[in-house]
Amino acid sequence: MLNKLRLIPVLILFAAVSVSCEKDSVAQAPVIIESPLTKKIADSSGVVAQVFSDTLFQVTPGIMETDIHYLSTDGYAMHVFILEIDTKHPGLKLKAGTPYNASAYAMQTVPDMAKYLETGNAKVMAAVNADFFNTSTGEPRGIFVKDGKVIKTTWANARSATFMGVTKTGEIVIGNRAEFAEQQNDLREALGGGPMLVRDNQVLTQTDLTVEPRTGIGMNASGKMYFIVVDGRSFYYSNGITITRLGQMLKACGATIAINVDGGGSSTFMIKHPLADVWQVRNRPSDGTNRAVGNAWMIMAQ
Structure with missing residues (x-):
């Protein structure tokens, strides 16, 4: 009887080792990278240790989405969503x-804002999502220009340091406080942002x-814009990121110039799904539901 009992843990150990080896072989299977952005980030950002999955699809002509599930170089599970526009x-x-x-x-979720902005054409x-905001009133922390009307020119604090806007001639601009002061009367739309992340193709040093x-939002000289959301606050799904790594x-x-905008539970990444006429929030907001925010940046198609 004693001999039989001694065999049991050995068999269990053997089974556990076998299962562990099977799991390791699956985890180490090569991932076929479909998106050029995934390859660029994996090769040159210093952020990615291993790509677990990579998805690329067209939202509409001119807009491509890349979704990456990866292991960070710090050893954490991560999910990032990117639009190249x-x-x-x-x-x-x-x-x-x-x-x-x-x-x-005021405050409203990003999908609800889209309902009021969309027209038949x-x-x-x-x-x-865009600028940081007062969670009681919805007042943005940075500047605000809408339909050619300059509504707010003040900044709440040092963190509110940047803006993105569209000029009356249709040019998209990203800049700092001084540049907003120079251009505000030429802007048709503008919303504030947080720290500048990239300037003149250089990643800037951050204290946060x-x-x-x-x-985050970035652009390059050829007119490509990047909307990026990195999920966080969920250990087994995605842990978040510093603004330097962003x-x-x-x-x-x-991107040769890029800014940080509101994050945390406000981070929202939404598309009009290419297979159904519905808006879909693709990321997992850390509140567990879509947060009502002060403003957002929308890409419209005619």
């Missing part, structure tokens, strides 16, 4: 989304070392 593609334009498509301060194809869900990812994508 050809701003020179005919019929695409950038529009500031606000609650109820109004100039008054212009469809909202993609969006991300916190790890959170993040949203800048490294945006530079790897090709």
